[in-house]
Amino acid sequence: MAATPPSHPTGPHSAGARPPAAPRRAFLKTGAGLATVGVAAAAAAGAGWLLHKPGNDRQLVYATVADAMREVERLASAAVQPLPPATAWNWSETLVHCAQSIEFSLQGFPAPKSALFQNTLGAAAFTLFAQRGRMSHNLAEPIPGAPALDAAAEAQAALARLRQAAQDFAAHTGPLQPHFAYGALDKAQYEQAHAMHLANHLSAFDVVA
Template identity: 40%
Template sequence: MNVQFSSLADVKKELLGMDDRDVIKTTQWPLYEILAHCAQTIEYSMTGYPQMKPKIVRNTIGRMVIKKFLKQGYMKHNLTAHVPGAAKIEKQGTVREGNALLLKAINDFEEYKGPLAPHLIFGELSKEEYDRYFTMHIADHFSELQLAS
């Protein structure tokens, strides 16, 4: 399923409706882990990523890749890649618990007024670029979800 959101506000609407659905099947990680991973990536934009690619990568290849994603309006990436250096998401929870984590991360990001940390691959991003990137990142992960029949 190809999922697209226009903004993090659209993502929030989707999350708020997700609690009422039947079980959702995933092809890679459990749904809680997907939601927690997406929340983790947003949180790192405010606190700093635990491990960074070399500056030369962030300033060259990383910039080219994020510009491509932003221009085309979607991204495809390895849906089983954890954030380098981050603690593995061991806990598994309910859809409601995962939604709460991701909603909190989105709300914290929207309200955040401080300097944003460089992305581990893409380097310096504006708040608008991060917003668009997070929206595409979440949509890519949500593209693997299937409603249980």
């Protein structure tokens, strides 16, 4: 037979009485409200990017690096030009930047962000981009720690470097290095990350008749 618990005084000044729970409930309610606002703001921002289409963004979408490279070859074989307003980087700089991203996924990024950033904001950004199939980022933002891009670089040499990086990635069967912002990605996730990255940059260029 279970013992009957002892009775305790319940007055506000009784010895051993617990403090009221209202402040904690108010705190939790406020925290939940702020979290809801944060999620709503993030969702609104994502929807804004989905609906936004600036004049120099063709909003290309590719599922694989090979798909993106076919567009690279099409542009490289013709009179490729940046769409107005022109991006800060020219065609050769863009190709080298995209090659660097693929190379670093195999070799290691020189200046990765903290594990905390990768596991929170970085992972959330990749999830959002992956769900909508496109990424949106500053097209003139270098990879942290990467060698500076050369505006005078020869376009054919830049193209050859990107081709080699894409081939090396396709043939790679070993472990991949954590992305500087997104953190650890498997081969399929990296495939999507590189394809989205290429698509975002290629969207700012086209063939001019």
